[in-house]
Amino acid sequence: MSLVLIPPEVSEPAEALWSACVQRLALELPAQQFNTWIRPLAAQVSQTADSVTLLLPSRFKLDCIRTQYAARIAAALQAVAGRPVALELVLASRPSARATLGKPAPARATPADAAADALGHDAEAWTMEPASSPVAASAATAKRVEPLHRLNSGLTFATLVEGTANRMARAAAMHVAHHPGQLYNPLFIYGGVGLGKTHLMHAIGNQLLAGRSAAKVLYVHAEQFVTDVVKSYQRKTFDEFKARYHSLDLLLIDDVQFFANKERTQEEFFNAFEALLAKKSHIVMTSDTYPKGLADIHERLVSRFDAGLTVAIEPPELEMRVAILISKAEAEAAALPEDVAFFVAKNVRSNVRELEGALRKILAYSRFNHKEISIALAREALRDLLSIQNRQISVENIQKTVADFYKIKVADMYSRKRPANIARPRQIAMFLAKELTQKSLPEIGELFGGRDHTTVLHAVRKIAAERQTLSELNQQLHVLEQTLKG
C-alpha cells in the first residue's frame, strides 16, 4: 500500500481521496506498472482535499512520474473527487526544491531536464493545476469540469475520431444525444482502459445540451455516486439525493463495475434507474466489461443494464490510431507527418491514452531540440516506451513458463484435458495472462484452445480469491510473476 502522509488534523475525505485514487489506478494500470510506479508513491493531501503533493525520492523518479503518469494520476484524482485536484511533484530528499517553482530555471544538464523546460516545468518540483497547466496539455484541458453537469466541453463527437472499433458505439451514442429517452435505453458501453468510453459519454451530454440547453444532464463517475450515497446516508439527506438524481433528463454514469459489493449503492442506483426510465429519461453507463461479466452486482441490476443496448468499444485498428494521432497533433497546432504517425501507431497499440502520451513526448522532444518531427526523432523520443514494448509479456510466454514450472506439457494449456494437475496450472496461466497482458477475456480464451471467456473469467476470479488465503499458491504466483517480468 502506498505511504500516505496525512497530518493528524487532515479530514477523512482528504485521506480517502488518495487511497481511492490509488485503488482506481490499480484497476486501470497493468499490475506491473502499478506496482513499480504507483504503489510506492508517498502522498500528502491538503486539508481541504483540493491538492495532492507527491514526494519523489529521486529526480529520475520525478521525471518518470511527471512524463508517464502525472496526467493519469490527475485524471484519477479528479474522477474520484468529482472536481479538479491540483497535483504537485516534489523531490522528497531536497525540501528546498519546491522553492524553485516560479523562479528562473537553473541550467539544465540532461535532455530530460531540458525537455522539462520545453514543457514548461521544473524537473525538481512540478505542479499541475487543475485544467490550467500548460503541461500534458490535452489531458489537462480534457479534464476541465463545469460545475453542474460536470461535463468536459472539449470531449465532443467532433473531437472523437471514428473507426471500426467505435463505429457502433458512436452511432448509438449519437442517436441517444439526438433522441434521448427513446431507443437504446439504457445504453451500456463497455471496453478496455483508455479506449474512449468516457469521451463518448461526455460527447452525448454536450450534444444534448447544444440542442437543449435547459436539459438536466449529469456526468458522474460511479465512485462519486457511491460517495453521494454514503453522504446521504450519514447525513440522512436521501430526499435531496433523490431530488437530484431522479429529476435528470440524462444520467451519464462511468465505470459501473465500481458498484461491486456496494449493497446500499446498488439499491439506490436501482431506485434511480427505475425512476429515470419511468419518466423516459435516458441512462448511459460505461464499464470495463459487458453486463453479465460484472462481478458482485445484483442480478436485477445486471439484467436491467442489458435491457437497452449494449455496445463494445474495441482497441483501435492501425488506421484509426493513425487518424487519432494526426487529429490530436492538429489540435496542438503541430504537423505530424503521416509516416511518423504510422510509425507511432504501429508501435503503440494498447490504447488511445498511451497514444496521446507518445504524441506529447514527440512534440516536446521536437520543440526542445528545434527539430522537425521525423521517424528518427520519434524513435529517440519514445526510446523508453519502445524498449518496454519489446519486453512485453506474451500469453505464449506465460503458458510456457507456467507449464515448465508445474512440469506439464505446453500443449496441455490448449488441450481439453481436465485432470486437476493440468486444469489448475492452466487456470493459473489464465490468471497471469489477464494480470500481465492487455488481452481481453475472449482473446485469452482463444489462446487457450478456443475456450469461452466465461471459463477464463472463472479461472481469474478463482485464482485471485485463493491467492488471498493460500500462502503456498501466493508464493508460487510470486515466483512466476518475477520470472515473467525478468
Ligand SMILES: Nc1ncnc2c1ncn2[C@@H]1O[C@H](COP(=O)(O)OP(=O)(O)OP(=O)(O)O)[C@@H](O)[C@H]1O
Ligand atoms: N476515438 C477517439 N478519438 C479521439 N480521442 C480519443 C478517442 N478514443 C479515446 N480518445 C482519447 O483518449 C483518452 C482516453 O479516453 P477515455 O478517458 O474516454 O477512455 P476510457 O475508455 O473512459 O478509459 P478508462 O476506462 O480508463 O476510464 C481521452 O483523452 C480521449 O479523449
